Amino acid sequence: MPATLAPPVSPPRIRKGAVWALGLLAAATGTLESVVAPTLPLLQRELSMSPAQGALLSIAMLITGALVAPVAGGLGDRHGGKRVMIRLMAVVAAGGLVSSAAPNLPVLLLGQVLQGAMVGAMPLSFILVRKHLPVGESQVAIGVVSGMFVGGGMLGTLIAGPIAEGLSRHWMFAVPTLAIVVATLSVHLLMPDDPPARSGGRIDWPGLVLLSGILLTLMLGLALAPDLGSRPLALGGLVLVLAAFVAGWTAVERRAASPMVDLRLLAKPAIWSSYLITFAVCAGTAVSMYLVPQLFAVSGDGYGFGAGSTDIGRYLLPGAVAAAISGPLGGAAVRRFGAGAAVTTGIGVMAATLAGLAILHTEVWHLVAGKALIALASGVCVTAMVVRTATSVEHGDTGTATSLVLVTRVIGFAAGAQVSGALLTSGTPSGSDVPAESAFVTGFVIAGAVTALSLLAVRTMSKGANK
Incomplete structure (x- = not known):
């Protein structure tokens, strides 16, 4: 059945505390996102990783984030930003706990993949501030949330090394994960529920799969870019795969009753x-x-x-x-x-x-x-x-x-x-x-x-x- 617009509802205007709760959550996720890069040499030593495995660890969360962000944004538009955000942060917190307890590389990779869902928190935050604030105030609020995410990344870069060396690598994941839990509870308490903007549409699973294929092919091509010049067949193969995904995705989205x-x-x-x-x-x-x-x-x-x-x-x-x-x-x-x-x-x-x-x-x-x-x-x-x-x-x-x-x-x-x-x-x-x-x-x-x-x-x- 085609998606229908929900009846117009005027959501309550939020107070500054709710905006700062979103900012705190952005800062906490930015901190968790940035702890791997400055401590990668330490992680390679402790987990006996090769340089190639270290490179994989450094991009695992990036790839997941690129895949999750459009899915989270679309689900937030359909079902409400707050509802989706709380569930998404539960996944991120689980990923942080897995990373903090990881005894080896495979488990740590699993934790990083789960943590990558944090990128979806940004579009969900933008949904909330736009629904609950007038245009002028929502513009500033979006800037605050974006800045807090970057500031969290700066904090994570500065504290990751001292925590890993002074306590252990486990704590450099655990500390920001605890902050994410606290910030998520603050958002749950301070942010009012937002009504879904659209209802009646099904999730566009074929479109999601094909979009994921496009993003994965792009990220793979960028990761292999330095070597592709000497491997024309591999380059040609990637271009063909990417073109096929784009053509398929375009065709599916044009025909979908409720496209993502x-x-x-x-x-x-x-x-x-x-x-x-x-x-x-x-x-x-x-x-x-x-x-x-x-x-x-x-x-x-x-x-x-x-x-x-x-x-x-x-x-x-x-x-x-x-x-x-x-x-x-x-x-x-x-x-x-x-x-x-x-x-x-x-x-x-x-x-x-x-x-x-x-x-x-x-x-x-x-x-x-x-x-x-x-x-x-x-x-x-x-x-x-x-x-x-x-x-x-x-x-x-x-x-x-x-x-x-x-x-x-x-x-x-x-x-x-x-x-x-x-x-x-x-x-x-x-x-x-x-x-x-x-x-x-x-x-x-x-x-x-x-x-x-x-x-x-x-x-x-x-x-x-x-x-």
């Missing part, structure tokens, strides 16, 4: 332009995230600084702080100046900074300041895209539309990181393990150009949007 993703939604200029800009900005950001620490670590006898892990962490801290405040700043900027102005300014600052780093990277402060500016500008852009996407669709499509922004963000970061790695690999002279300085310059220039080109899509953002 309405293709008419994706055809709106305000929506597809948001996804395009998000991908370009995140790819450019990922290049700086990958290249700047590598440049700090290059021997000081050459063009680098010979910095150790502790020094690099200290150098990157201003950028992490800038990323944390970029969410609320982006939401406030959209409310006051509009999404177009916020995104245009952010892209301009980011492109200029990347070009500047290609020319000036001979002093530590060049890289510290540049990384902070990129983090701030990128965060403002992505938050503006989330806000713009959320307010450009009907209430019943908020979760689906914003979840795809988050998926695009993941793919953009993965693409930028893989391109950066390929550039440094190809730019390393034979017989040396130190990339040529020109490889870094090329990376910054490419990232700046890709970011600047996304300005071409900004004009389309105002077309076909719901005001």
